Amino acid sequence: MVVKRTVTKKNYILAFVITGLIFVVAFLFGMVADRMFVEHVDKFNDETRYDLFRLELRSALLEDRICEYEFDSFVKDEFGYVSAEIMQLETKLGKNHQKVKDLKKYYTLLEIYDWLHYKNIKEKCGSDYDLILYFYSNKEDSQGNTLCDDCERQGFILGYIKSENPSSVRVYSFDYDLESEEVGILKSLYGIDSFPSMVINDDVIRGFAELEDIEYFL
């Protein structure tokens, strides 16, 4: 006598449905979290635009007497962190996600605006803070290897410098590959044609630079 074999179809299907549901719930949960972060960055960008607008108004109102006023810690001092957030969003939602692209472009413009303002004050008033433009790339080739091995490392060093000198150093990060005319103008102004590259005040550094090298320019 042999065993009459059966296939318990019901449990195969039910187990698949339950497992599938668990996965769907988990992924939805993750999507909600991602959505919250998108909104967070969105809100930050809006607040920053408002701050920058006020800054511009003040400069216009004060005109030549601008140097008599202290402006520090007026505009949100979270630029570094937000750029890290946008990077995270890129890995989570994908670089080609429209929302991420939009956030990034908008943020880039705010960065340039902020940089221009501080550059202006620095030139007019001779303030002793340092402005760093950082051009990175997180592009990958078809095999998924990053084209710029040192960019993350360089970004980390710059983040460190910023956190060590919060009131005297401002770091602006730009995606070298971003489809943005403004970034293109910046690149051509300083002759940037490779990554990682940095502009520290008016000095251009091409290629990876160690902490000491950067500190030399500050």
Add this chain to the structure above:
Amino acid sequence: MMSTYMLFYWFVTFISLYLLIFWLLTYFDKESAKPLAVNNLKKFPLVSIAIPAYNEEKRIKKTILSVLNLDYPSDKIELFVMDDGSSDGTKKVVEKLIKEHKDRNITLVSKPNKGKGAVLNVALKMSNGEFFVVFDADSTVGKNALMVMLPVFSADKETACVLPAIKVRDPHNSLLKYQWIEYLVTFFYKYIMDFVDCIPVSPGPFSVYKKKDIEEIGGFDEDNLTEDLELSLNLQKHHKRIRQNNKVVVETSAPETWKSFYKQRNRWYKGGFYNTLKYRSLIFNKQYGDFGLLQFPAFFAMGWLVLALMLIGIAKLISTTYDFFINLYDINFDILHFIDFSEFWWFSIEYSNILLMIFATSTLMVLLFSAINHHGEKLFKEKWILLPLYLVVYGLFLVFVWLGILIDMIFGKKQKW
């Protein structure tokens, strides 16, 4: 790289969770449970019990005494102690016991070391019983065993083998306690597998076979790392039924040191792998129902899948650690910088993954507690802490075992029983 790894990770997680839920569903689907006949035996057939022993002088006395104490007519039990070329006093201990129990039918067979499968075949040939029991010398069996297990055969004509629950004897250190939990889970699992004829292995301690059936399929494989697994797969191949009866408890001595534990598992899983290859025709074979479609493929693949996942995970961990030290070097080892993390740290967490892990862990917990409950055991105060440890330490160790097997295979290491 990241996405391929994550895809593989989701795949393995999905399969694991799927299997877990499938078995839990089968368990809660009470209708699918096959009744275990509990009617009293009307007649007492002759039972042949074979104890293969290799250097077991310390433990064999207890083993034999537990057979002699079985609640069964003593003239209906014939016991064969198969001394497989022991170099210690095993023979002497057994001879002394035979003298002390002249009224019992005990035969000592001494052979130069030939391996477990070979001595079991010798015993099979010598035996006269309707039933043939393999009983490892490192175990003791509960008194009720034959009275409870033999009626199961009368429930149908297909049943060729009935298995008891095996528990770890005297779990006095943490490794033994891990194994104690593992055995509870394993035999709970096998209890569920019984519902759908999916039991893949009949282990050495007190598996009761219908003698006719194992003779029909050619007896024990004499050149096999895990001859018990080979035999049960052979039974499955021939569509014979294997039943699990957890009302009978066999206590066994589990390895007490990590080294001996590693050796045991290396042999088990390696034997498992080779025997699965031997019976690969059953994989995804619809003729074999749930066993061919689900249980056997999972039995074959899960160890390797988890190993691959862990190896990639470890490689990633190493590269992350390497990056961390590069960063540390770049800021002149100012380690305090890392402690001062920003208010955005929560941004980098993989939320869907965390939720999934919570689901998976709770399902595992349901399984663990169902298992403990099923065996009527309790987790003692100090054993509570072992549950999470069981999942982590034990899991990592088993991956280590699989890695060892992979390395052995690559370097072509020969292994005997």
